[in-house]
Each structure stands twice: as structure tokens, then as C-alpha cells.
Amino acid sequence: MDSLGKARLLAVLVPAALLGGAYVAQYSFGLPPCEMCWWQRYPHFAALGIAGLSFVIQPARVWVALAGFAIITSGFIGGFHAGVEYGWWEGITGCSTLPSSVDVMNVSAAPLIRCDVAPWTLFGVSLAGFNFLISCTAGAAIVALAAYRK
Template sequence: MTPLQSRNAAYALALIVPAALMGGALISQYGFGLFPCQMCWWQRYPHIAAIVFALLAFTMKGRGASDMAVILAAICVGASGLIGGFHAGVEYGWWEGVTSCATVAGGGNPLDAIMNAPVIRCDVAPWTLFGISLAGFNFLISLGGAVLIFALLGKGRKGA
């Protein structure tokens, strides 16, 4: 892989990884009714920021500025992964997490929406695959993606 190909792959991954993870989170929420707890929301915010930084990287003029935007995107992806790792640890009972839970309010009468909203616990995994929760998958994919983005960007910078 040439340095230019490495750099382009880093840019693509900086957008694809957080976009795919956010897409999966939204599909699980709206398609399968797996509503996010508070810690799930915390994992989404860095992915949203990463998508913005990655999109900025594609629009910026100058290699230094666009590389910096990709670096910031990778940091955000890694931060989401670390939050996901903490959340997975809470779900597996390895340590204690936050004490508050999130609710999902619906439309209509606000009081009815609050009273009928489901309580989403942060310490219970609503879904697992091979014993790995969604937070655990976010940890694995995000940290792996962030490391790969940094590695590809570093390889792309060496050859330039």
C-alpha cells in the first residue's frame, strides 16, 4: 500500500467507523426497540463529533489541516470506545457505573409520557452476541478502528 493509499484509507475509516457504529445504534434503537441508556448516549456523542471531523477533513484545503481533522476524528472514535469499555464493565458487573437511568419520553401529554416511559438501566445489557454486549462491540470496534486510523495515517505521513 502506497503512502497515499494509506492516507486515503485512514480518511475513509475515520468516516466509515463512526458512521457505521452510529447507524447500528440507530437501527437497534428504532428498528429493534433497544432504547439507549445514559451511558449509551455518552458513547454516541464522540461518534457524532468524529463524523463531523471526518467530513471536515474531506472538505479542507491543505494536508496539515485535513490530517489534523482525521486525528481528531480518531481521538473521538477512541474516546467512544473507552466509554463503551467502561459501560461494558458495568454491564458485566466488573465495577459500578452511574446511578441514574435514562427514559425515553413519547409524544402527547408530557405527564403521561414521563409516567409511561420505560426505564433503561445502564447495568443490564439489552442484547448480546457471543456474550458481548453492544457496548462491548463498540469498545472493540472503536478502539480497533482508532488504532488502525492512526497506523494508516502514520504510514501515509512517512512516505510524503
């Protein structure tokens, strides 16, 4: 398989695997996403669509590279979110603060999902942290492979 084929395969598999993992965590393990978790999913959705275009529209290298940049974008959002979870900096959304008692009375039965609390960690790394690590390294590899020419 040439470098473009490898990049194309990664551009589809990486966001599909990360989105699949997010949905397994959500629906199988009861970890509903916060607002910032959703922000991380959107570039992966875009990456899947853009990577799909690389199979039908030329030049494929451009589409694969764009998919790689979308994956890296999700990784940077994940890195920011992980920093919020670890308390390195404050988040920019309302999901990083506790609601007032008035807000609690007006909220429906929907659970309050905090952005500044990691619902799950492995070796001290949250899901957002893993997204950062995987997306940035895989995204960079995709862009590099797409740029490589024989």
C-alpha cells in the same frame, strides 16, 4: 489509495456504521438507549463532523487523526459501560440503580432504561462491548494511518 485516503474513509465509515447499528437496534429491534449508550454516540457524532472537515480543511491528516481519537474515546466509554453491564464495577449514573417507589410514581410513561443490564448480547459480548472492540481497533488504525507518511 494512499494511507491518508484509507484513514479518511475509515474515519467516516466506522462512526457511520456504528451509529447506524445503534439506530437500527433502537428503532428496528426495540432496544432504546440508556444514558451511557448516549455517551458513546456523542464522540461518534463528533468524529463524523471532524472527518468531514478533513475533506475541506488542510492539513487533512490532523483532522483524520482527531476523528480517530474521537472514535477511540467512544470505545473507552463503551468499555466502561460494558464493565458496568458485566458487573465488574459500578456505574456513575442514576440509570445503574433502581428508582425508589416515590420516583416510580413521578415518572411519566417513559420506560426505565438500565445502564447495568445488557439488553442484548452475542457470544456474551454486549453492544457496548462491541463498540469498545470496534472503536478502539478502528480508531487506532485511523490514527496510525493518518500518522503514516510516504
